Amino acid sequence: MTSTPPAIPISGTTRLYVVLGDPVAQVQSPALMNPLFARRELDAVLVPVHAGPEHFDQIFDGLRRISNVDGIFVTVPHKAAARRLADRCSPMVEVTGSANALRREADGKWYAENFDGIGFVTGLVEAGFDPEDRQVALVGAGGAGSAIAAALLAADAARLSVCDLDAAKLGGLHSRLDAHWPGRTFTAAEPDLDKADIVVNATPLGLRWDDPLPFEPHLLPAGCVVADIIMKPRETRLLREAAARGHRVHHGIHMLGGQLDSYRAFFGLG
Known part of the structure; x- marks a missing residue:
């Protein structure tokens, strides 16, 4: 020990x-x-x-x-x-x-x-869910979601769909991503789950016990991985319901663990 x-x-x-x-x-x-x-x-x-x-x-x-x-x-x-x-x-x-x-x-x-994006992708890869050549659906275009979107494209995700109810925020992110990784990002107001290999909740929904779900688990395609960035609670309602339907799940704490080495270097902590 x-x-x-x-x-x-x-x-x-x-x-x-x-x-x-x-x-x-x-x-x-x-x-x-x-x-x-x-x-x-x-x-x-x-x-x-x-x-x-x-x-x-x-x-x-x-x-x-x-x-x-x-x-x-x-x-x-x-x-x-x-x-x-x-x-x-x-x-x-x-x-x-x-x-x-x-x-x-x-x-x-x-x-x-x-470091949200690199931390998330590092944790994803270490858990055996490499996004390279995968179709990824990302829900949430806020601070964490934007970073995760960029990191997924940098990690060679084949196709990234991003949804958010804020059209202006979504449009701005799409423009910035397309300038670096043209033609690989698609945006919508509703989640595009149909052919997703990996689905990511990058919204705050799940922090509180009475939060609504970010999307309906019954719409998830068979065999996809469901990831949440929320760290506490560890088992969000989304992950519980996805697991109950037979999906592999990826917990939020992996994103923080994947950032630790980056933080150490960034702050010069040896």
Whole structure:
């Protein structure tokens, strides 16, 4: 059995990392990052901060002015806002229009990156569900969905259908994706499930017990894999109902696990 490393005591020299979201009860990043800090004997801690959309700009602005804050993680629903507030952005952030991690640069500016997509695809491949040459249906064109869409195309998915009720958001994402991977993305207001090999829920639906389903499981084609990006609860209603119908399922926590090495490199954690 692997023992958990003892936590580094918090002191006046501790470097701070935060994860911003609304809600934050479901976030799993502190459970991964704080043990990483402890294993590397780093004087740092990651804490969740519950930030409502109406206060996000002020909270973000306040955090960037705190001298011992080195990193900001961002979760639902703030990823597009984080991209807007960043001083500099990676090419992936420019394509997706969203960010899920920002670091303080040597000059004090904040640089934004998005690891949702690469984390999701890494987890998918490690679980044996490689998207290469597969038809993928993605539900949700928000911050995480946009990043996952780009990563799936970069991983050579043969065809990607994306649906979202927000036509303007969907159209903007389609234009950005088509500029890099022409002719492989198709969009609609309703999920295009008919011939999908992999179906992905990239919406927040499932965070709460009374959320509606993002799509009807009885419409899923036989043999497809059903993936959810929601990490808590681990077994969302969607995954339970898909599994009951005989589909293979892929849990949201794999997306975070697939991002850990990227976070370590991005923040220079050794």
